[in-house]
Amino acid sequence: MNLFETFRERVVTIVNEIVAAGDLPEGLNLDRINLEPPRDTSHGDMTTNAAMVLAKPAGMKPRDVASKIAEKMKSLEALKNVDIAGPGFINFSLSNSFWHAQMADILDLGVRYGDSQMGKGAKINVEFVSANPTGPLHVAHARGAVTGDALSLLLRKAGYDVTTEYYINDAGSQVDTLARSTHLRYLEALGEDIGTIPEGLYPGDYLVPVGKALADRDGDKWKLADEAEWLTEFRTFAVAQMMDLVRDDLQSLGIKQDVFTSEKALVEAGTVDAVFKTLDEKGLIYTGELEPPKGKPVDDWESRPQTLFKATEFGDDTDRPLKKSDGSWTYFTNDIANHYDKYRRGFSQMIDIFGADHGGYVKRMKAATNAVSGGEASLEIKLCQMVHLMKGGEPMRMSKRSGNFVTLRELIDEVGKDVVRFIMLTRKSDTQMEFDLQKVLEQSRDNPVFYVQYAHARCHSVLRNALEALSVADIAALDLKDSDFARLEDPAELEIIRTMVNWPRMIEGAAQAQEPHRIAYYLNELATQFHGLWNKGKDNASLRFVLTDDKELTLARLALIQAVALVIASGLSVFGVDPLEELR
């Protein structure tokens, strides 16, 4: 529980006491009472809307309710300056000693500061990337990958039991295309001239080594064989190779999912049949005809009876086909089985991260998950909008022909894993964003990655210099935890402590909203405050961190810096970004 929640409970307790005393009516809904830091810091350290939300149901004026509450709050420990403002806000501040006491917590917990029990260990499944295993990951996968991974880290920090998952689409026709493309490369490896890759097959060079590996292993065994003989073997081999590629790409982003579920395996295990049967028994399957699509005209459209799932009963716009014209399962049916399988494995909360181009798929998947679990499982789907890659303010065309890169790997090679991760997380995932490859490598205020990393590095630099100045070998020898925090009296120092104390609340808020990008803004703010304090020391020598004539104050300030470094590191860890101790 964060401190704001603690004080909120105290306010609720006070309200209940007032009710018990008969000064407020019984049966008031207290859920809408908030307690938060005010936007304007001149209003104090904390503010509550309690009086305003209670006034109307109580049939009283907000300021009258406020004065009753404020009167009792004055007796709370550590509180000072309780007052009523505006339409009925109750603002108050906490004593400096209260804030100083929080320093010990931060230093004690280190990067675990901000860990929360909010999730109560609830199991939650986060599926992301799930790109077709037909080649290396594309830059377009980067945002979903990073968002999914960071969201998982965030939820873990907030106390959820998170399992990350990748669903391998290895049962559709695209993996047959992969197998055929690989066969061509196999023939090439055996010395045949394959010419240009025919339309409809995958032309990428990454299949050359796969074909060669098969030629090395099996010789010319498949050279003259019919496709029916080699297709399965080539598909299995190539998919395995492609998944190795994908895993390597993810690894280079620092991502390693816990579970890889194979679509093919789900089909072969009969899970899809079981799902179909379940839906059928619930009366959610029927045979009918659909309207022709309303968008672009489809050339090969033919009206025919289809096996349909009653998705409309669960909020979808139309019912959805479960079988293709050849009688096999649709991708959708298999994906229902995928989500059913997760439910069966004990996940009642699931999150999928999709690209924006899959937006049309959201309603049906949520509908199906709802149906197949009998309403017991909930599926959230987060859409990641497109990222426009820029270079020096100019949009980049992403095509091999123009010599610009197209793969995720190439993007990482250009700017580095940590930059990709941080920048992708600086914007809300469901809005489009720009990513300027030039700007993110600049060492300036304009580059949030640099600015935050620099703050962390600067903390460590100060600590290193301090050790030298104090002739101490190891920071542990300073016992910073036992410093006299009361010496931190400058408003800028207290402001930093308040910001750090807000960190646990940030984690809970961001986790609840499933919005990792809030962390980026928080880190930027903390970095700004720290850099600001550093700069004050330029003008005012008494505000420097290391003061040779005042060891007590120096130690207290070093403790503050240590705390800042820890909170920044804690924040970066949620992003999966490694904090730097020096910039070079």
Place this chain on the structure above:
RNA sequence: GCGCCCGUAGCUCAGUCGGAUAGAGCACCAGAUUCCUAAUUUGGGGGCCACAGGUUCGAAUCCUGUCGGGCGCACCA
């Protein structure tokens, strides 16, 4: 035609389950800057929160409609 996402400063974007005078960075203008610990710093101008209604003590936020942008729209994956 329908569905989803979005529209906030010149630009890129925040804005906490509805809260006080709507914020940040960049850009722009003006000042400081052989003081130092590491990559300057201080201040300023700049807004019909797309538009119009509605709900509310209170709306950028919720609801309805209009306009504008993005994505998607049998059997593919």
